[in-house]
Amino acid sequence: MKSAIGSAAVLLVLMLFWQGLHLAVANSSLPSPVTTLVQLVALFGDPDFWKQTSQTAQAFGAAVVLSTVGGIALGVLLGMNRTAGSVSEPILVNLYSLPKVTLYPVVLLVFGLGISARIAFGVMHGMIPLTLFTMNAILQMKPVYRRSAAVMGLSPWQTSVTVVLPAILPEVITGARLGVSLCLLGVLIGEMFAARNGLGYMVMHAMERGDMATVLAVALLLAIFALLVNSALLALDRAWRH
Amino acid sequence: MGRPSFETRPAAAPQDEAERVANHGSQPMTRAGWIRLLVIAAAVAVLEIACRVGWIPVTVVIPPSAMATSLYDIIASGTHWNDILVSLRSVVAAAVIAVLLGFLVGAVIHAFPVVRGAVEPLLASYYAVPTFMFYPVFIILFGVGSGAIIAIAVLLAIVAMISATLTGLDRIPTVLGKTARIMRLGPVERAFRISLPAAMPYLFTGVKLAVAYAFIGVIASEFILSGAGMGYAIAYAYNNFNNREMYGLMLLIVLVVTVVNTALDTVDRRLQARLRR
Numbered sequence: 433m434k435s436a437i438g439s440a441a442v443l444l445v446l447m448l449f450w451q452g453l454h455l456a457v458a459n460s461s462l463p464s465p466v467t468t469l470v471q472l473v474a475l476f477g478d479p480d481f482w483k484q485t486s487q488t489a490q491a492f493g494a495a496v497v498l499s500t501v502g503g504i505a506l507g508v509l510l511g512m513n514r515t516a517g518s519v520s521e522p523i524l525v526n527l528y529s530l531p532k533v534t535l536y537p538v539v540l541l542v543f544g545l546g547i548s549a550r551i552a553f554g555v556m557h558g559m560i561p562l563t564l565f566t567m568n569a570i571l572q573m574k575p576v577y578r579r580s581a582a583v584m585g586l587s588p589w590q591t592s593v594t595v596v597l598p599a600i601l602p603e604v605i606t607g608a609r610l611g612v613s614l615c616l617l618g619v620l621i622g623e624m625f626a627a628r629n630g631l632g633y634m635v636m637h638a639m640e641r642g643d644m645a646t647v648l649a650v651a652l653l654l655a656i657f658a659l660l661v662n663s664a665l666l667a668l669d670r671a672w673r674h
Numbered sequence: 675m676g677r678p679s680f681e682t683r684p685a686a687a688p689q690d691e692a693e694r695v696a697n698h699g700s701q702p703m704t705r706a707g708w709i710r711l712l713v714i715a716a717a718v719a720v721l722e723i724a725c726r727v728g729w730i731p732v733t734v735v736i737p738p739s740a741m742a743t744s745l746y747d748i749i750a751s752g753t754h755w756n757d758i759l760v761s762l763r764s765v766v767a768a769a770v771i772a773v774l775l776g777f778l779v780g781a782v783i784h785a786f787p788v789v790r791g792a793v794e795p796l797l798a799s800y801y802a803v804p805t806f807m808f809y810p811v812f813i814i815l816f817g818v819g820s821g822a823i824i825a826i827a828v829l830l831a832i833v834a835m836i837s838a839t840l841t842g843l844d845r846i847p848t849v850l851g852k853t854a855r856i857m858r859l860g861p862v863e864r865a866f867r868i869s870l871p872a873a874m875p876y877l878f879t880g881v882k883l884a885v886a887y888a889f890i891g892v893i894a895s896e897f898i899l900s901g902a903g904m905g906y907a908i909a910y911a912y913n914n915f916n917n918r919e920m921y922g923l924m925l926l927i928v929l930v931v932t933v934v935n936t937a938l939d940t941v942d943r944r945l946q947a948r949l950r951r
Contacts, residue, residue: 437792438788438791438792438793438795439792439795439796441792442792442793442796457815461814462811462814462815515705515706515709518706519706519709519710519713520710520713522710523710523713523714525939526932526935526936529886529889529890529931529935530890530928530931530932531889531890531892531893531894531905531927531931532890533890533893533894533897533898533905534893534897534905534908534924534927534928535924536897537908537909537911537912537920537924538734538735538924540912541733541734541735541917542734542735609802610801613801613802613803613804616804617804617805617806620804620806620807621806621894621898624806624809624898625897625898625909632807635807635810636810636898636899638810639810639813639814644810644811644814647810647811648811650807651804651807651808651810651811654803654804654807655803655804655807658802658803658804659799659802659803661802662799662802663799666798666799
């Protein structure tokens, strides 16, 4: 409760700062918070906005599913073997900190200009943290779990599904939290470059027309959406840890 | 384990620690290091063969050897020195601003527990916000150019530094504070002789992450919309179907970022190892 009041206070300060910036910028090319909210409500009545949103939602949904399944599978595969883990870990960490936009043209050349390129780019962003978290969680798992699985004569598949995955679930959820937000970032960056639909395109297009209210409204909406998803996964994370 | 984010994470297993120290000591490379090198070499070789044989069309990916010669031409001919300098200047500016401002904000937040209680839950969710959506806003504020690019990179990098500062200041052993009091050090002397050195390993982790995020922020912004820089040069080459130059520039960025990140990571691991002594 106390932290909720604190967060509300911080948001209020940010709003005031935004309003101040709006007043300070010469002849206010920066819309005020109120103008932005009005524009956001207006967008909700615009069918074109819903068309772009559904494009982004489709790409984001597909990217989340693919990177979650792929990330956990790859993480389990690499984590089951200590050598595989220590060989791949620095490579994955390096890939994580690389500016992946650099490689976006390759994705475009391989997948074409359609939605699949944006999905692939989202997966590129979201899969690595999940793989890293899953792999490290398995490597740091209590050895007794794996020994019990061996004593009970479980196959590698049974060991993964009935012993390893339940044991590492909290770390997987932490990884998924990072992965989901990075998926969204990947899809949006993909839409901002060489795309003809999606919310990322809508923002770039609005900017070219000088329609700053739309730019801010969509950016604000996406920020709120990302924060909500993140806090939902954070709550799940805490619930599982207890 | 390198830290892929500014999240708190469990400590690495003892075996990893032993190997990590061995990895960066003066001993020869570990077995895992050799296998890693072999895996990467094999991947490059497979790509080379697949391109040469024609399984992958040249219009999609060019062979790694062609990327290397293209990179050589780019450096030898000097056509892109300006872009390289523009990008590096933005990265350095963004990293310096993010580190200094992040440290300052972190220290202030640390000094006021009330503010900290309000801000900390938001810091944990901050990275979830797709920061690049605000790039057009900065373009309006600063115009197309280095200003907007540095601003977005700072926005991306600063939170890692704030979090690292908070952790670092938290972890200063209480006994050091007592020692400072016994020695009657003034606040300035105390900060420079006790607090900063004690918090240094954590602060450096923040610096490492800030540099990595500054690179991501600068290159991505240049790529989406700008008139100069390496990100822009890649987007330009892509739009003009100049695959050879595009792949040469990509290789250049991947190499530069890998070298910088690996160097910072090595220093970071040395500092972390010092903590455990």
